[in-house]
């Protein structure tokens with residue numbers, strides 16, 4: 096076992112105006128991701144209490160405006176794929192539908208409209224919607240990869256739920272894309288996984304699962320074959336990683352995997368909702384068959400705003416220094432989610 100959990104604890108001292116300028120010591124923690132060694136800062140060792148955010152006014156306003164994804168207009172106003180990708184123009188799975196992205200940022204970029212419903216509150220996001228949407232995204236990626244292997248090398252499936260997470264349209268949708276090179280972070284994951292495999296002759300992701308089970312601090316549980324872990328060095332608040340051992344490419348993902356994946360995501364999304372995290376980003380990462388040591392996994396992070404109405408949870412640290420931070424201890428999230436995963440629903 097070669098997984099190292101490195102953390103440095105520091106104490107910051109100041110004279111506290113809230114206590115007659117007496118000396119006050121605050122503890123901060125700097126952690127390094129066991130695979131990529133990327134830094135993450137853990138701010139205070141307490142649970143952040145967030146205000147409940149009500150999306151109703153935004154949702155009502157959006158209903159008054161034009162929504163291209165609503166069933167009355169979607170077939171008329173959204174683009175169609177070329178025939179080589181989809182003879183019918185669009186890829187439909189259950190209620191989900193993949194269409195070309197009208198504002199692509201890769202040669203091959205799709206949007207999956209997840210449901211005919213204009214707005215799905217977090218506590219109503221269900222397994223079937225996610226399974227159908229992921230399958231629509233995967234089908235698109237498989238067709239693109241078959242038609243254009245070089246450009247289809249590095250796919251990902253991504254979800255920005257609501258405006259705090261960058262979702263510009265309220266109607267639930269996924270961002271699906273693939274390119275000849277991985278995204279910057281996916282490249283780090285793939286390269287570091289290969290290096291780990293070459294150095295240790297082991298798969299990092301399998302080692303991580305066993306290391307976290309052994310420690311018991313951040314291991315949350317299983318849904319089918321998917322293992323869920325609260326990230327040791329989170330990229331953002333509430334980061335949870337779902338790992339699918341033995342899976343490496345988009346072709347490895349079975350329908351049962353999607354059910355297992357969606358089952359875990361649903362529990363996490365509902366947990367975020369109960370804890371007033373009103374928005375989230377999620378991403379499914381894949382590699383090529385020849386990228387040794389990599390394992391397919393999903394990451395989900397909560398998004399919020401510091402103030403009830405306006406603001407952002409992204410600061411100079413993420414944007415200009417590439418150092419993410421969190422205000423919720425990963426071990427606390429694991430503890431609470433463990434109860435959620437263990438309780439029958």
Ligand SMILES: [Zn+2]
Pocket residue numbers: 162163164165166212213214266
């Ligand atoms: Zn809509």
